[in-house]
Amino acid sequence: MMKVYVLSLVAIVVGVAGLTAAASRQAKQEAGPIFVTQMPPGYRDWKLISVAHEEGNLNSFASVLGNDIAIKAYREGKLPFPDGAIIAALHYQFVPSADNNKAFGRDQSFVAGAPTNVQFMVKDSRKYAATGGWGFGHFNNDGKPVDDAFMKTCFPCHQKIQQRDLVFTRYAP
């Protein structure tokens, strides 16, 4: 009798927890954008889209990679990107290369230094409907996602690139 009682209690607790999680998810979606909280596996093996450099506070080097769905859409010039497309921006410090400068005989060479963060755009037009069909993700070098306050700045800026489905990076042939 006791065992049945305990099991029932567990069932009730699990049930309540499940309902709570679903309700919380629902509330979150209604409350605002949702973000990418897990790094897509295997992204370091993806094909190259292009490279970029930001001066100023960022002082960053980026290599922008895409999964097969993203690369196919880029190569075919297909917009908007289809669901399943994922774009990854791998950021590094922008540092001078002592080796290269020595070989060249002058200071002109910059390379990727320590990795700083990886950002993702994941296309899922239903899940991320509130942010133009794109889920945004930002993972610092420790692999952890950053807080929602930071993440809320992604969409307003990417929204400025309506003509390329919110994607800044163009494909480099």
Next chain:
Amino acid sequence: MMKVYVLSLVAIVVGVAGLTAAASRQAKQEAGPIFVTQMPPGYRDWKLISVAHEEGNLNSFASVLGNDIAIKAYREGKLPFPDGAIIAALHYQFVPSADNNKAFGRDQSFVAGAPTNVQFMVKDSRKYAATGGWGFGHFNNDGKPVDDAFMKTCFPCHQKIQQRDLVFTRYAP
């Protein structure tokens, strides 16, 4: 009878041509370094090694890619690179991005502009013994290799990076 004669003549001509080609190849190898004269197929799909920027006259953006043998050696920290490794440096103009600067609200963003050339290092320790086991290739945007005078400048510079088997680019994690 005529047919046999014609065939014999063809055989002689082909034979002579073959010998001439072999002799010419031999002479070339003895005369100096040999270069990569064909672009390795499929290189645009290779995995990323790293990115680089050169200021000055070059004003270039590079994405450096590797075939599977090169990537494996890089990831395992294996030196010298094994035969079959190929490294490709895809060069573009280093240009400001009007779109990105507008979105950021300040001039800080540089992207890959028009492609300028693709360079290759092909590891084959026998074929390219005269140049440290690496065959060097440089193809301008028209897909054509450049002249030998230009190509002869590759090895002397790469030779300065003995500690990394003549390869400037380090792997970006």
